[in-house]
Amino acid sequence: MSTIKVNNIQNANGTSAIAIDSSGVATFSKTLVPSSSMMYRNLIINGAMQVAQRATIVSGQGLGGYITVDRWSTSYVNPSAVWTHSQDTDVPSGQGFGYSFKMQCTTASAVGTNERLMVGQRFEGQMLQHLKKGTANAESLTLSFWVKSNKTGTYIANLYDTDNTRQISKAYTISSADTWEKKIITFAGDTTGTLDNDNNQSFILFFGLAVGTFETSGTLQTSWGSAVGTDRFVGQVNLGDAVNNYINITGIQLEVGDAATPFEHRPYDAELARCQRYYVIHNSNAVGDRLANGQGDSTSVVNFIVPVPTILRTYPVCGFNNLVCRNGVTNVTISSLGGINYSTTSNFVNVYFNTVSSVQGAGYMLRATDADGYIEFGAEL
Amino acid sequence: MYKLIKNTETNELGNVILRTTDNIYIPKHISNTDYQEYLEWVAEGNTPEPADE
Numbered sequence: 001m002s003t004i005k006v007n008n009i010q011n012a013n014g015t016s017a018i019a020i021d022s023s024g025v026a027t028f029s030k031t032l033v034p035s036s037s038m039m040y041r042n043l044i045i046n047g048a049m050q051v052a053q054r055a056t057i058v059s060g061q062g063l064g065g066y067i068t069v070d071r072w073s074t075s076y077v078n079p080s081a082v083w084t085h086s087q088d089t090d091v092p093s094g095q096g097f098g099y100s101f102k103m104q105c106t107t108a109s110a111v112g113t114n115e116r117l118m119v120g121q122r123f124e125g126q127m128l129q130h131l132k133k134g135t136a137n138a139e140s141l142t143l144s145f146w147v148k149s150n151k152t153g154t155y156i157a158n159l160y161d162t163d164n165t166r167q168i169s170k171a172y173t174i175s176s177a178d179t180w181e182k183k184i185i186t187f188a189g190d191t192t193g194t195l196d197n198d199n200n201q202s203f204i205l206f207f208g209l210a211v212g213t214f215e216t217s218g219t220l221q222t223s224w225g226s227a228v229g230t231d232r233f234v235g236q237v238n239l240g241d242a243v244n245n246y247i248n249i250t251g252i253q254l255e256v257g258d259a260a261t262p263f264e265h266r267p268y269d270a271e272l273a274r275c276q277r278y279y280v281i282h283n284s285n286a287v288g289d290r291l292a293n294g295q296g297d298s299t300s301v302v303n304f305i306v307p308v309p310t311i312l313r314t315y316p317v318c319g320f321n322n323l324v325c326r327n328g329v330t331n332v333t334i335s336s337l338g339g340i341n342y343s344t345t346s347n348f349v350n351v352y353f354n355t356v357s358s359v360q361g362a363g364y365m366l367r368a369t370d371a372d373g374y375i376e377f378g379a380e381l
Numbered sequence: 382m383y384k385l386i387k388n389t390e391t392n393e394l395g396n397v398i399l400r401t402t403d404n405i406y407i408p409k410h411i412s413n414t415d416y417q418e419y420l421e422w423v424a425e426g427n428t429p430e431p432a433d434e
Contacts, residue, residue: 200412300389315410319403336433337406338388339395354389378405381414 036139036256042264043128044121044205045071047145047252049087049099050268051275057086060106066380069101070275073380077116081210081240082107090248092146092180096265100146100250103209108245111238115212118158119249122381124313125163125195125202131256133161138189143170143205144260145252148180151245153237156208156220157185160227163202164193167227169220171235182251184260190224199313199344201381205254208236209247273310280308281376284322284368291375292351292366294325296358301338304351304366306375315342316377318351323375325355326367332358349377383407383419383429394432401430 009018019027051070058067064076067085074085088102103119131139143157151174158169170185195202211233218230239245251263282291294304302325318340325332333356341350358364366375382402388395397406398419407415423429 201414298390314412315408317400317408317413317415318397318406335389336386336399337395337397338386338390340397340406340408342408352388352390352395354387378415379413 037130038261040264041253041255041261042266043123043141043254044252045274046271047250047263048097048265048271049101049250051272052087052099053272053275053279053281057084059084066279066378069099070279071121072101072119073122074103075116075118075120075206078112078114078212079117080109080112080115081105081117083117083240088248090148091250092148092182095146095251095263097146097250097263100148100248102246102248103239104246105240105243108241108243110241111210111212113212114214115210116208116215116233117210117240118206118208120204120206121252122201123203123205124199124381126197126199128195128203129197131189131195133190134164134192134194136191138191139256140189140258141187141254142257142260143185143187143252143254144182144263145249146180146182147174147247147249148178149174149239149245149247150177151237151239151242151247152177154235156211156233156236158204158206158208158232159187160204160206161190161193161195161202162204163196165227166190166193166224167221167232168224169232169234170222171220180248186258188224192224207249208233210238210240211236276308276310277313278380279376279378280312280316281374282306284371284373287368287370287373289368289373290326290365291323291368291373294353294364294366296325296327296360296362296364297352298360299358300355302332302334302353302355302358302364304353304364306349306351306366306377308347308349308377311344311347312342312349312377313379313381314344315340316349316379318349318375318377320375322369322373324367324369325353325358325364327359327362327364331367331369332356332364351375382427383422385429385432387432398429 091097215232220234221231292306338354339352
C-alpha cells in the first residue's frame with residue numbers, strides 16, 4: 001500500500017485534469033468518461049423495495065405472482081410451505097434504505113422433489129440491448145444486494161435468458177444468522193443468444209429459496225449455457241423447513257461491468273413511475289370517490305376512459321372492486337367487464353362495463369361504493 | 382378457472398376472459414402474459430366456462 005499526495009494532476013502537455021483541494025474535494029476540469037453509463041445503471045426496478053402498490057403485507061400466501069412490493073414476483077411450483085410476504089422496515093443500518101422485502105414461513109415443509117420457490121424480477125428485451133448479449137462484445141453483469149436470514153448456508157442466484165433458454169447460476173453464502181450482509185456476484189457476459197428488442201420478457205433474475213431435486217440434483221451451472229434444469233439451483237438450502245424462517249432482501253442492483261458500484265438510490269416518484277409501466281391502481285379513499293369519466297354506450301354498456309400515469313408495457317389485465325356507474329344521483333350496477341381497449345401510445349385505458357340498466361348517451365362517473373373501491377391494470381411480464 | 386365474457390351490447394364474446402380465481406379480466410392480446418398462460422391452459426385440453434346468456 002502506498003499513497004501519492006498531490007493537489008493537481010495534469011496531462012503530458014501540462015493541462016490540468018484533476019484539482020484536489022485541502023479538504024480532499026476533487027474537481028475534474030474536463031469531461032469525466034466512465035467505462036459504462038452511470039445513468040440508470042441499475043437494471044433493477046424497485047431494488048430498494050420502496051414501492052408496494054398492491055399491499056404491504058399478505059399472509060398465508062401459497063400461490064405465486066406479484067403480491068406486495070412492485071416488480072418482484074414469487075414463483076411457486078407445487079408449493080407445500082406457506083409464507084407471509086411483506087414490505088418490511090428492517091434494513092441494513094446506515095445504507096440509506098427505508099424498506100426491504102421479507103418472506104417469512106408460517107407453515108413449514110420438507111421441499112418436494114418437484115417443488116420450487118423463487119423470488120425474481122423479469123426484464124423486457126428492449127431494456128437490455130446494451131448488454132450486447134449474443135455478440136463478441138457481450139457485457140458482464142454484477143449483482144449486489146443486502147440480505148438477512150435466520151437460516152445460514154448456501155443460496156443460489158440465477159440469470160435466465162428466456163429468448164434462448166440459457167442460464168447461469170452463482171452461489172452465495174449467508175454466513176451469520178439474523179445479520180445484514182452485502183453480497184456481490186459477477187456473471188460473465190454471454191456471447192451466445194441475442195435478446196429480442198421488444199417489450200416482451202427476455203431475462204429473469206431469480207433468487208432461490210426452496211428448490212426440489214428436479215433442479216438441484218446436477219452440477220451448478222456457473223457458466224452460460226443451454227439451461228439444464230437439474231443444474232439450476234444445486235446447493236440451495238430449504239428456507240421453508242421451519243416455521244418463522246425468514247429472509248429480508250433490499251438494495252438489489254444489477255449493473256453492467258465486473259464491479260459493484262454504490263446502490264443507485266432513485267427518488268420515490270421516479271421509481272413509482274417505472275413500476276407503473278407494469279401495474280397501476282386507482283384506489284378510493286371513501287364512499288363516493290370518482291375514479292373515471294364515462295358515457296352510456298347503450299342500455300347495457302357504459303364505456304369509461306380511465307387514465308394511467310404512464311404508457312403501460314402492453315394491453316393490461318383489469319380488476320375492480322366495489323364500483324358502480326353513477327349518473328347524477330342514480331347508481332347503475334356493473335355486472336361484469338365486457339371489454340378493454342388500449343394502445344401502447346396512450347396514457348388511458350378504455351374500459352367497457354356491462355351494466356344492468358344504463359342510459360345510452362348519458363354521462364357517467366365510475367364511483368366507489370366504499371373505501372375499498374378500486375380499479376387496477378396489470379401489464380407485468 | 383376461466384370464464385368467457387360477453388359484451389352485453391353486442392351479445393357477442395368480448396375481448397376479455399375472466400380468471401375466476403382472482404376476478405381479473407384478461408385481454409385477448411398475445412403480448413399479455415396472463416393471456417399467454419390462458420392459451421397454454423387451453424392447449425393442455427382445458428375448456429373455459431361459457432359466458433352467461
